Amino acid sequence: MTEKKVLDLIRREMPKQPPEVRKFNFNEVAFGYSEELAVEEAKRCIQCKKAHCVQNCPVEIDIPAFIQCVADRNFAEGIRIIKQKNCLPAICGRVCPQEDQCEKVCTLVKKEGQLAIGRIERFLADWEARQGHVDMPEIPEWTGKKVAVIGGGPAGLTVAGDLILRGHKVTIFEALHKLGGVLVYGIPEFRLPKAIVNREVDYLKSLGVEVYTDFVVGKTQTMDSLLEEYDAAFVGSGAGLPWFMEIPGENLNGVYSANEYLTRLNLMKGYLFPTYHTPIKAHKRVAVVGGGNVAMDCARSALRLGAESRIVYRRSREELPARMEEIENAEEEGVIFDFLTLPLRYNGDASGWVKEMIVQKMELGEPDASGRRRPVPIEGSEVAVPVDAVVCAIGNSPNPLIGSTTPGLLLGKKGNIEADEETGKTSRDKIWAGGDVVTGAATVILAMGAGRKAANSIHEYLMGGDGE
């Protein structure tokens, strides 16, 4: 190690569009580090011998090594190190909940100066894209094995990338007309530009991954009929079934699931209507029910479409499950937060459009099973809030299409596929699963981590199995 240097504990901020500007456009909020900022930030890393950060990255990127490369301005080597473990760095650098992963255990966190690992990762991925040249890894000779990957979200993309690099033929089957899963239909453009997702998907295609979009496994073809053709299958079909609260008035016009609202906007590009033909209403007062990342995305999208936008959440600010960065962004942009508020029902106008929500005020009681204080209703606190749209962002569970058409595939209580945590193996021979379809709605990096483990197990099976 070099001589002991003075600790620099000041995290370099990432330049952003000012709130009063960005709340009127769908362009990306954060610009990313400049070279100078990235190098300055990287130099703060103390290159721990026992690097906790690595242990808390689900795909185990060699963080100190790539950070050191940035400090030395050797960007090409830096991105190469990341890509050994992570095929979607531009995406993870943007949407990973770093504060709960790598950065949470960074040695510098004790002094509140944890390194901005995600931002540097993003910088390197964007730097590589700007070079206009992507290093192509060598693809080994075909092993003679074929793998079907169901679902083109982060879990499926990871499995496809890992297995093609080991010489297997890989085909992705995706229900929608684009790959990316939640990355293209859910997370908005202003947080994750779709051009970036397309870039990563194109990279996989250039490696030789075959892709069938518009293919709903369980409908277009069953798992079992796919397995007549493929030696193994990985299911990464996500948690795409939206929940509603089952309260009166939820089927009024203007009441959306978060999936519908975001799909219209992102996948179908409703914000460019009528150039793109899928309409999205220009609402005036939108209420988003929920407090997670999905709710923040909906509320901030509504704002950008010109509405007064509010989050209605039954607990308090401390319990909001969304990432702090996104909560702060939403607050800066002017999203209104109604905490300790629970919708009871919606009332409509004469033509069936929602016109108000009746809510009840709550107070925090004793902690519940999750350790968070339980919200309890305050009697007689009902009020009417005028709205012309409501977005229900209270959660999703796995879509039952595959489970219900695949005999012998063991499912959990919430319809999730049961799979071994270490290998992704399911109760069925030749079928692996991972990501949100196994865990319920989680995060991009956890889905990728699960994909990585499953890919290893599939590879082992394919190479050992047939006595080759």
Place this chain on the structure above:
Amino acid sequence: MYKIIASRMIVPNMHILTIEAPVIARQVQAGQFIILRAEEEGERIPLSVSDWDRARGTITTIFMNIGSTTSRLSQLASGSFIPTVVGPLGNASEIEHFGTVLLIGGCYGIGSLYPVARAMKEKGNRVLVVIEARSSYLFFWEDRYRVLVDKLLHITRDGSKGLKGHIGRIPEILTALDEPVHRVLINGCTFCLKRGSDATRELGIKTVVDLNPIMIDGTGMCGVCRVSVGGMTKFACVQGPEFDGHEVDWAELAQRRKSYMAEEVIPLRTSKCEEHAHQSEEVS
């Protein structure tokens, strides 16, 4: 990309479209639908599969030209391509040996009813078909039905063929039949489905309708297709599209289908001049 094999107007404002889609053609059953996009910037819209040829790998749909996507579809030449065709979606029609079935088709429903009639016949049912239109010149596929089914009846708004009026005349038809009908099945516009179901309710004949709410993904992901049936919320794309017509909340369905009325006319009135500017924003 999916190739258009044939495309033509079959009667005024109604088009028949045959698409090359071998995997769908292999699987599709009576009562199922597809979702397609007519162009890259286009909407995803659901259309019933009205016929297929498993050997040639083609599917056929019949659609009414009513909005931006259908009007674009109606202009496609044979040999051109469209970017999305996904299916077969929804559950297949419940086809069993019921005895005598009365199948009612209005507008595009005359087309989408055809595979159901065929499957009902194959199961040994006595199949009676009523087709309904504004005027006799709007009927199509009559020859196909005539050779397939046991009885073909007509209702026209102007009385130019068969009974004069609309689907509200179904009870008279049922009475005149002098044979028991064990099941009624209706395909067509929401009005037709509702009036038909109203007409059979008092007669106590089980009536199945093919619902057509607004859809996006067709896989149970977005929830826009939700309908209330028997007091429960159902996603029509995965739990339907067939439901018991006597249990459907028709007022809600009619309202939900109108959600985008105001917006749907905009693309029809828009010039394409700005498009290039916008498209450059989409790096793909």
